[in-house]
Amino acid sequence: MLKRREMLARSATVAGLMASAGLWPALARADWNQPAFEAKSVAEAIKAIGGSPPTESKDVTITGPDIAENGAVVPIGAATALPGVKRVLILIEKNPSVLAAAFDVSDAVEANFSTRVKMAQSSNVYAVAMMADGKVLFAQKEIKVTLGGCGG
Template sequence: MTPNLKEIPTMQTRRDMLARSATVAGLMAAAGLLPTPALANWNTAAFDAKNIADLMKALGAGAPVESKDVTVSGPDIAENGSVVPVGAATALPGVKRVLILIEKNPSVLAALFDVTDAVEANFSTRVKMGQSSNVYAVAIMGDGKVLFAQKEVKVTLGGCGG
């Protein structure tokens, strides 16, 4: 007995599958179900600032005031300036931004974190330091206050070709 060819299911070809996938992707996009890419908000003037006063002006913030409620972490002595672990933290409510600044770097702003009330304002990263310098943790509050803490980090081998 020979099988009836109409009863045998045909295999889906690659072309059919791509066509169906494109149709499904088009429907998802039309319904707004596809993820959108994250775009960084890049403040060129802030990252080009050479000192803290210029940085605060570029960010539209006031003069920073030292506070015990902001903490900065980092080693006392960094053996290699190309990878220095630093951190900034505060438990204060109403923080809008947390900054990590390296005073003697060509660009004083090393990191900028936008914060909401749903996020704990505690950040760590690694920065490049060309020489020994003060490291600042700065918290910009929702009411416009700017608070900071500082720590001196000594670098034995510079991170900028030293």
């Protein structure tokens, strides 16, 4: 039976090994783009990530409910089958933080993502595909929220 001090010592050793191997969860935020997550508009968020002004495209799709009864858990999907996609973003126009999600894509990954987001109020939601050639393409969908999920 392990005593409390032995367990703490072993836990500290394991944590140290994880940190030195690059497996510590807090280190996963190395690619954190604070200005993008603090952006207050769709254009600001795209600019902070390094994108050009976006163009609407039928090759980018966004899925989600027409009406979300609870803004705390709104299922959203963003996808494109276009070659050369480098990043897929989910942006929520009227949220306190416009950038809800960012997914880096390589040729080995299909650009088809689903997640759940918080929505403060009814808003346009954007799926944005940032391409290798510098183009930024988007699709949008209005989602009505009956019960807000985050403060604003």
